[in-house]
Amino acid sequence: MTDYDVIVVGAGPIGSTYAYHMANKGYSVAIFDMKNRIGEPLQCAGIVSTNITLTERLPEEIIYNKVKGAKIYSPNKTLLYVKKEETVAYVLDRVYYDKYLFQRALDAGTTPYLSSRVLDVDMENTSIKTIDNTYTSKIIAVAAGPVSSTSRKMNPDLNDESFTAIQYTLDTKKQDTQNVILEVHNELLPGFLWKIPVTDTKQRLGLFTDASYKTADNLLRNAMNDDDIIIEKHTGLIPKYNKDKKIVYNNTILIGDSASQIKPTTGGGLIVGSNMARLASDKSDLMLKDNDNNHLLEYEREYHKRYDHEFKAQQNVQSIIRELSDDDFDYMFEQLQEHDVDKIISEYGDMDTQTPLLKQLVKSGIIFKLLPKIGVRRLKNIWKSL
Numbered sequence: 284m285t286d287y288d289v290i291v292v293g294a295g296p297i298g299s300t301y302a303y304h305m306a307n308k309g310y311s312v313a314i315f316d317m318k319n320r321i322g323e324p325l326q327c328a329g330i331v332s333t334n335i336t337l338t339e340r341l342p343e344e345i346i347y348n349k350v351k352g353a354k355i356y357s358p359n360k361t362l363l364y365v366k367k368e369e370t371v372a373y374v375l376d377r378v379y380y381d382k383y384l385f386q387r388a389l390d391a392g393t394t395p396y397l398s399s400r401v402l403d404v405d406m407e408n409t410s411i412k413t414i415d416n417t418y419t420s421k422i423i424a425v426a427a428g429p430v431s432s433t434s435r436k437m438n439p440d441l442n443d444e445s446f447t448a449i450q451y452t453l454d455t456k457k458q459d460t461q462n463v464i465l466e467v468h469n470e471l472l473p474g475f476l477w478k479i480p481v482t483d484t485k486q487r488l489g490l491f492t493d494a495s496y497k498t499a500d501n502l503l504r505n506a507m508n509d510d511d512i513i514i515e516k517h518t519g520l521i522p523k524y525n526k527d528k529k530i531v532y533n534n535t536i537l538i539g540d541s542a543s544q545i546k547p548t549t550g551g552g553l554i555v556g557s558n559m560a561r562l563a564s565d566k567s568d569l570m571l572k573d574n575d576n577n578h579l580l581e582y583e584r585e586y587h588k589r590y591d592h593e594f595k596a597q598q599n600v601q602s603i604i605r606e607l608s609d610d611d612f613d614y615m616f617e618q619l620q621e622h623d624v625d626k627i628i629s630e631y632g633d634m635d636t637q638t639p640l641l642k643q644l645v646k647s648g649i650i651f652k653l654l655p656k657i658g659v660r661r662l663k664n665i666w667k668s669l
């Protein structure tokens with residue numbers, strides 16, 4: 284006899300989403316989080332493409348702002364402006380979003396354990412240990428974020444890397460609320476700097492990078508206007524996608540950032556993680572019905588089938604841009620502008636999947652104009668991954 288059918292470690296957006304789906308299917312679910320205030324502190328730019336509504340209902344009050352485009356600046360400030368007529372992304376009240384997803388899981392019947400740090404996950408016996416108790420279940424889903432020790436325990440020999448992310452929330456003078464600003468800085472590559480308009484006078488200014496904390500923090504300060512005021516400052520980690528990472532062992536699964544389910548080029552994890560929480564819950568349901576944990580391995584297989592191709596292409600793009608100089612970027616941005624690529628990007632660009640855009644750039648021949656900078660071998664790599 285187990286204490287619960289399902290134990291979820293971590294009540295971030297992905298753990299709460301998985302818990303909700305499992306409780307909704309009628310299983311007894313317990314969710315553990317070491318925090319006592321879910322979602323706090325904010326550690327996210329909170330921007331998601333409108334594709335999120337394909338799988339999640341977003342209450343209006345969670346949406347702070349709706350953006351239609353991005354102004355992307357090269358190191359020497361050449362502008363590439365991509366936009367659509369309609370909204371392309373939502374800027375979320377991410378703290379409230381986490382609370383909403385958590386409450387939704389509780390309303391579906393999940394039992395909460397707050398201020399409860401999980402000290403160990405026993406993947407042989409499907410149990411967890413907190414400071415004062417041991418709990419057993421038939422499935423454990425670990426959604427404990429990028430530094431989960433269970434993730435490392437499941438992948439002892441894997442070099443599990445992350446980007447550093449820093450973000451300030453700023454009080455700023457009036458800003459353009461329709462567009463996100465992205466800045467390419469050589470020191471940050473393959474990461475970049477973002478300015479997300481939350482309201483007329485509130486902005487999330489952040490970046491992710493492999494560079495040192497000091498370099499990154501200096502860049503952020505330089506990107507501020509003289510009269511901007513920092514209201515909050517947070518640092519976090521963005522795990523790097525690694526196709527060799529195991530995400531299932533016996534009856535324990537990893538989801539969300541614990542599984543490094545995150546888009547390589549943008550560092551966005553909310554949509555991928557939420558899709559994978561749904562997939563994992565479907566396979567967990569089958570596992571519990573058939574008492575056959577091969578269904579959990581299907582979760583791992585389907586995850587790879589769905590994302591390996593796209594993420595590999597994104598990683599190829601990243602490895603190319605990592606080596607470009609400021610001049611290379613300016614040359615590329617100028618070429619892209621000259622050939623109206625902003626229009627192609629506006630039509631085929633998608634925050635979540637970038638292979639349709641890459642295919643279109645190859646098809647239209649524009650990518651060959653960038654050949655001197657990209658190089659034939661590298662272009663072949665992109666080509667092969669499409």
Ligand SMILES: Cc1cc2nc3c(=O)[nH]c(=O)nc-3n(C[C@H](O)[C@H](O)[C@H](O)COP(=O)(O)OP(=O)(O)OC[C@H]3O[C@@H](n4cnc5c(N)ncnc54)[C@H](O)[C@@H]3O)c2cc1C
Pocket residue numbers: 292293294295296297298315316317318322326327328329330331399400401402426427428429431448449450489518519520521538539540541545550551552553554556
């Ligand atoms: C600065 C920054 C900006 C970002 N911007 C975006 C963005 O704009 N759009 C986007 O899509 N993604 C963004 N991301 C990524 C996104 O935040 C993550 O992909 C997302 O939070 C993953 O959710 P999760 O539930 O897997 O993990 P988390 O949100 O990290 O939640 C993990 C939870 O587990 C709990 N926990 C951890 N260890 C234990 C333990 N031992 N016991 C009990 N509880 C534990 C934690 O308290 C936490 O509540 C950003 C990330 C950073 C760092």
